Amino acid sequence: MSRIDELIAEHCPGGVEHQPLGAVGEFIRGNGLQKKDLFDEGFPAVHYGQIHTKYGVWTEETFSFTLPTIAAKLRHASYGDLLIATTSEDDEAVAKATAWLGNTDVVLSGDAYIYRHSLDPRYVAYFFQSEPFQEQKKRYISGTKVRRISGSSLAKILIPVPPLEVQREIVRILDTFSKMEAELEAELEARKQQYEFYADQLLTVERDIQRVKFGDVATIVRGASPRPIQAFLTNQADGVPWIKIGDVPAGGKYITTTAQCVTPAGAAKSRRVKPGDFVLSNSMSFGRPYVSKIDGYIHDGWLAISNFEQYYVRDYLYYLLRSKAIQEDFARKAGAGTVKNLNADIVRSVVIPLPPKEDQERVVDLLDRFDALVNDISTGLPAELAARRQQYEYYRDKLLTFKPLETAS
Template sequence: MSRIDELIAEHCPGGVEHRPLGAVGEFIRGNGLQKKDLFDEGFPAVHYGQIHTKYGVWTEETFSFTLPTIAAKLRHASYGDLLIATTSEDDEAVAKATAWLGNTDVVLSGDAYIYRHSLDPRYVAYFFQSDRFQDQKKRHVSGTKVRRISGSSLAKILVPVPPLEVQREIVRILDTFSKMEAELEAELEARKQQYEHYRAALLSENTDGVSRALGEIFEMRAGTHVKASEISGDQLETHPYRCFGGNGVRGYVSGYNYDEDVAFIGRQGALCGNVHRAQGKVYATEHAVAVTPKSEVDMSWSFHKLTEMDLNQYKTKSAQPGLAVGRIKELVITLPEIKEQRRIVEILDKFDALVNDLSVGLPAELAARRQQYEYYRDKLLTFKELEVA
């Protein structure tokens, strides 16, 4: 019998009371803090967008600060409070939360809530990640393009409230899983940096070749417009061809442009310079440039080279930055002989699989670890409900 089973048998053998979050705490709306108020030093501050992108289950430090004069006008979170981002463009991210465990107060922006409660801080933060929380949350999320949830709605969600000893043991177990996941993420990031270093060395420092403009080596064509209504999210019999935009596969369409091994370069806005590769019958939207070799050029080498070039740096400096096909064609590279291209590909494909292939290497191990963590998180946070007489 595990330690958690022993604690449950000792402290709550008949089950655990499930109470509304509003009954074990209060939701306090953040206010006033804007992105322009954030600095590199000063009073600890968290903008709701940072909860989505920079923070995990808990934190002791902030990435940003604000002026003490600004902080004095804002609502403060204290040690143990939960910081909750209440808006997002997708439902899953609504109510993403992190527990504040710093030794000072912190201020929070609007579109966020402070949850002040009587639970173990990390226990309730893990609960906000759980399937049980997500399932209850769905019925309270509202809005069209921007999805949101209110403090009054969050207050209605039921949370299992085991004794503190049980809460802390659950936190200890889940912290162990989180630490192992963080270590794998750090190793994967180090491998990615190593991969990028070797890729640059092999592709940029190779002087044994001829200088050629990309337009001499490749056929480059901008894709064509397709209506959003014509794109399917699933591969249906009536929409069997993958549709590529600037950020990769957008869906499936009934017609196709290309029936070959092709690379796609994103050419609009923040997606400028993204490089993807596809084989078979595919469709390219106007947000992508389709690239195919004109002569004896290895397509795998081409993919690695186009990725390494960081094409985003060549986008236009306008209100809507983009990559012009003519500008890309003018870029000059050193083209090694085909034998050398294939030698480079053999090395880089191994690195690429190690850091990007979800079926092998570190990504596969990390995916398995995350799946294991999610399984035990939801299992540990599921309790028999105490029957109240």
């Protein structure tokens, strides 16, 4: 029997009482603090947006501060209070919370609540992450583009309230999982930095290596868009793949499928790419190369790169185009404005190294190993991290699900 089972058998064999959050605490709305009021020193302060991006289950210090004169006018959270962001553009992030464990008070912005309660603070914060909480909150979220939940609605959500000793044991176990996950995240980040360093080293060639204009060793052309595109989209069997940015997985290398197809007439007005050709974005993921594994067609937000095989090993060219030096050259030539335009002439003009193919293959072999370690979701560190997260989520939800206390009728 596990320690949790022992504690439950000892303290609550008949089940655990479930109470509304409002019955074991109170929700206090944050007020007044704006982004312009945040500084690098002063009185500890948290803006609701930072809860989404910077804080985990609990924290002992803030990333931002405000002036004491401003803090004096705001509502304060104390040790053990929960800081809750109550608005977001996606439902899952609504009511993201972090427990404040600092040794001073902290002030909180609007669009957020302070939850002052009588439970273990980290236990409550873990509960706010759990599936039981997420399922209950769905019925209370409102709004269209900006989704939100009120303090009065949060107060209605039921939380299991086991004895404090059980709460603390649950926190101990989940903290252990969180620590392992954090260690893996740190290792993955360190490996990514190491990968980028060695990639730059391996792709920086000797001065006596031949250099060529990219356009002299490859065919580089802009995509084309049949217009209006809606008139050419089709679900018919004779449709051909229509490649868009959204068809490429985040951080992915290959284009393997598309969400939409165009008619043969639309294809005739577009630009064809064959398996093995590169497509290069000149818009959203600026300058990012991808390798097509399908026969498809691209719009004018892409460039197509082909007929390079005489000079380059495909994977070497992929790594070369992703390298810091080439990406910086793309950006510099595309201009300094907010909207950069990476057109075909610019890409053709970029001067790139052309080492012997045996050297290219050696570099590919080394970088493939690093790449698998830091990016492969099936074998590398990302796979291990994903497995840890899945394990953590399973045990978190299991540990925070209790048999309700049976009451006499």
